[in-house]
Amino acid sequence: MLRAKLVALFAEKNEDGSFRYIKSDGTPYDIYTDGLKVYTTLDRRMQQYAEWGLQEHLRNELQPDFFKDLAKKKNRPFDFRVSEEEIAGILNTAMKRSVRYKVLTGKQCGNCERPAKYIETKQHEGRKHYHCRPDLGGCDTYWPVVKESEIPGIFDTPTKMRVFTWKGERDTVMSPMDSIRYYKGFLQSGLLSMDPHTGFVKAWVGGIDFKHFQYDHVEQARRQVGSTFKPFVYATALREGMDLCREVPNQRVCFDMPPGQPDWCPENSDAVYGGMVTLEYALANSMNTVTAWLMKQYGPQAVTVLARHMGVKSPLEAVPSLCLGVADLTLMEMTGAFSSFANQGVYIEPITFTRIEDKNGNTVYDVTPTPTRRWTRSPRTRC
Numbered sequence: 001m002l003r004a005k006l007v008a009l010f011a012e013k014n015e016d017g018s019f020r021y022i023k024s025d026g027t028p029y030d031i032y033t034d035g036l037k038v039y040t041t042l043d044r045r046m047q048q049y050a051e052w053g054l055q056e057h058l059r060n061e062l063q064p065d066f067f068k069d070l071a072k073k074k075n076r077p078f079d080f081r082v083s084e085e086e087i088a089g090i091l092n093t094a095m096k097r098s099v100r101y102k103v104l105t106g107k108q109c110g111n112c113e114r115p116a117k118y119i120e121t122k123q124h125e126g127r128k129h130y131h132c133r134p135d136l137g138g139c140d141t142y143w144p145v146v147k148e149s150e151i152p153g154i155f156d157t158p159t160k161m162r163v164f165t166w167k168g169e170r171d172t173v174m175s176p177m178d179s180i181r182y183y184k185g186f187l188q189s190g191l192l193s194m195d196p197h198t199g200f201v202k203a204w205v206g207g208i209d210f211k212h213f214q215y216d217h218v219e220q221a222r223r224q225v226g227s228t229f230k231p232f233v234y235a236t237a238l239r240e241g242m243d244l245c246r247e248v249p250n251q252r253v254c255f256d257m258p259p260g261q262p263d264w265c266p267e268n269s270d271a272v273y274g275g276m277v278t279l280e281y282a283l284a285n286s287m288n289t290v291t292a293w294l295m296k297q298y299g300p301q302a303v304t305v306l307a308r309h310m311g312v313k314s315p316l317e318a319v320p321s322l323c324l325g326v327a328d329l330t331l332m333e334m335t336g337a338f339s340s341f342a343n344q345g346v347y348i349e350p351i352t353f354t355r356i357e358d359k360n361g362n363t364v365y366d367v368t369p370t371p372t373r374r375w376t377r378s379p380r381t382r383c
């Protein structure tokens with residue numbers, strides 16, 4: 001992810017179209033060959049604990065339970081409601097995202113991982129090859145070009161490979177397509193820790209094992225956030241001047257929906273109603289009724305506006321059900337947004353690197369975090 005951020009940074013242009021960061025010879029920086037020194041915000045010790053913590057939880061607790069559950073499923077690792085067609089689609093997408101596919105199609109070097117712009121097509125040993133160009137800083141590896149139509153066959157042919165297991169890598173023989181199916185049975189997770197006062201990311205775990213699963217669950221993957229969205233609704237109310245100790249009836253609240261749709265009246269998860277509760281109690285106990293009541297007072301629009309100011313960038317539909325967290329957001333957005341609660345209502349953009357030097361130690365990039373404006377009042381913190 002850092003590599004992608006650096007590539008994006010050095011692709012930035014000024015208004016006149018010139019590169020924003022250039023070498024003394026006027027050309028843009030190449031992150032692979034220019035010997036840059038990048039100072040990240042990661043804390044090595046915290047990073048190690050984070051990786052250990054996430055792996056222990058999945059290895060010893062969640063994944064064993066999930067495997068037990070999967071063993072009963074006939075269509076495993078897919079749910080019985082997923083059709084054969086959908087499965088074919090899912091597997092096809094996974095195939096196209098795989099490193100093997102990118103290498104076979106010349107989009108990535110299998111040796112040094114450089115992307116397509118380093119790779120040329122060239123006659124070599126009597127047939128067409130892809131070539132990782134040493135003149136651009138590539139590693140000079142050749143591999144044969146195959147026809148698009150041959151690729152499915154390659155993915156269905158059993159081959160020697162080393163696969164991930166929670167007990168360590170295992171050498172085996174299976175087709176790449178079967179390995180994709182095998183990997184779909186693994187639960188994934190992400191972890192992000194940041195200092196809420198500086199925005200410095202201290203630990204970033206994008207998945208369970210980087211070698212075998214490179215999809216990032218911090219900034220790329222979006223998940224339905226559910227009840228973790230509720231604090232945005234309560235923060236909207238507090239910002240509008242409502243008191244944390246205000247008592248609200250614990251009763252079903254209904255929203256009128258567009259013509260043809262039934263009214264929407266969210267239930268409490270414990271199905272217990274009646275009496276009055278403070279906002280503090282309702283938030284602490286994740287009560288759907290009170291959250292919906294607040295949503296009705298202030299409207300979805302106000303909640304989306306606050307969420308935006310708190311760093312949520314993914315699409316947010318201004319609909320009543322937003323209050324219970326139907327939006328798909330990234331862990332990065334949620335961590336950044338929640339950090340503003342821990343930082344007196346000031347949102348700070350999470351950052352992963354602070355400084356870049358060239359090979360001679362000259363500063364190429366240097367940043368000090370700038371807090372943005374305060375968005376919440378300083379309400380009472382306890383009743």
Ligand SMILES: [Zn+2]
Nearest residue numbers: 109112132139
């Ligand atoms: Zn290469």
